[in-house]
Amino acid sequence: MTNKIVMAEVRMNREIAPGVYHLQMLVEKETAAAARPGQFLNVYPEAGSRLILPRPFGICSADPDAGTLEIVYEVVGRGTEILSAAGEGTLLKIAAPLGRGFDTESLKSLRTNDARPPVLIGGGVGCGPMLFLARTLQREQVPVTAVLGFRDRPFLIREFREAGCTLLTASETEQEGIFSGNVIDCMTAAGLSAPAYFACGPRGMLAAVDAYVSADCGDEFLQVSLEERMGCGYGVCVGCSTRIREYGENGQPQTVRRKICTDGPVFRGNEVIWDDGTR
Ligand SMILES: Cc1cc2nc3c(=O)[nH]c(=O)nc-3n(C[C@H](O)[C@H](O)[C@H](O)COP(=O)(O)OP(=O)(O)OC[C@H]3O[C@@H](n4cnc5c(N)ncnc54)[C@H](O)[C@@H]3O)c2cc1C
Ligand code: FES
Known part of the structure; x- marks a missing residue:
């Protein structure tokens, strides 16, 4: 710490x-x-x-x-x-x-069996951390599809293009040349399927992404960045403690409390308890 x-x-x-x-x-x-x-x-x-x-x-x-x-x-x-x-x-x-960021090492073993690009999903200001990931993967020569969702006017589009991403952009307010709807509607319309997904955005969006990925490849292949309320930000106040599902050596899930600031903010989709009352 x-x-x-x-x-x-x-x-x-x-x-x-x-x-x-x-x-x-x-x-x-x-x-x-x-x-x-x-x-x-x-x-x-x-x-x-x-x-x-x-x-x-x-x-x-x-x-x-x-x-x-x-x-x-x-x-x-x-x-x-x-x-x-x-x-x-x-x-x-x-x-x-x-905090603990995205695990990109696991992509190496996935890519040897599957040439499909990983999908990065950002919602609103959640697109920021996904841009850092896109730039990092570009340096590692990993092709990436990015799906960006906005309530209104899009931003960071040029930066994602420069990071070499294949880009799908959605807005909930009608905009010329942009998919009208949310990121899930956009991914469904594109028939998007991938071996791994990474996402950052509002919790409601992340829960919907988890459902999409569960149906595609299983949400153990989804990593999400949770942006919950925090106190100190470095593990001392316990203000960000949340219930997380962990898997023991026997593969059985158990519920434990974890700190989002030090154990996260990135967790696997299958670790997050989506209906725990957190908005
Ligand atoms: C790990 C992490 C990463 C984050 N990354 C970003 C980021 O890249 N860009 C960004 O714009 N924001 C991000 N946030 C949220 C950001 O920290 C808050 O919006 C900010 O602290 C609000 O401060 P404020 O004093 O302006 O608002 P406050 O007066 O503290 O709150 C104003 C309103 O915003 C709501 N709010 C405050 N914090 C959060 C939160 N964490 N999640 C949801 N609602 C909140 C409050 O409930 C209240 O309604 C992140 C949060 C976390 C925990
Ligand atoms: S914010 Fe203080 S322990 Fe996480």
Whole structure:
């Protein structure tokens, strides 16, 4: 467990869709080099803001050469509103990288038997962490299909194209040239089938993706990033504890409590108890 707080300097903080911001920050090169897709960072509130808890955000890009980390976030309350006003040169107190990210090693054994590309599914600001994964897989020369779902105007499309993805984009508001509906409607219409799936987005979307993947290849081949409420973000307060289904050596499932911030935020689809009352 580590919570080394470091200073990050805002390089860019740009509104890329109504209420959605893309923030790039300068950090020490070792911090950027340590980040893996699916991990998150905590932004600590500035002194005098009357906020106590840090705000967690999935890392959407990490460049060790430039020493940069990026996040994409939506303004939903006071913390993100303050963050949206942080101009170039603002110093932020952050802890990064945190949590357990996506397991991409397992793709190697899957790919020897199956040439179909893995599918990455992002919903809204959940597209951010999927972009980091897409860029990482591009470097490893793994072809990828990305399905991106939006309530309204899409964003990060150019970045996903540059990451070499075959792209399916859906919006729940009618948009020219984009599938009208949600990601499940879009995947169903495309008849999408894959040996492995990765997803990040609202819990309702993740549960629907789990049902889709269960019917396709089994939800043990789905990895989801859960973005539940958190406290400390590094394993101390137990505020993010949730019930998880684990499988013992005999293959029998048992229910255990796990911390989303340190045991996750990434879990396998078959580990998540979708109907546990969490929205
Ligand atoms: C591991 C992790 C990764 C995340 N990654 C991202 C990301 O990449 N981009 C992004 O925009 N957001 C992300 N979030 C959610 C983000 O942390 C919250 O939106 C943020 O903390 C809200 O702070 P606030 O002070 O603006 O809002 P608050 O005043 O704290 O809350 C405002 C409203 O947002 C709701 N809310 C707050 N946090 C969450 C949450 N975690 N999930 C659902 N609803 C919430 C509250 O219930 C309330 O209705 C992530 C959360 C976690 C746990
Ligand atoms: S947020 Fe404090 S233990 Fe997970």
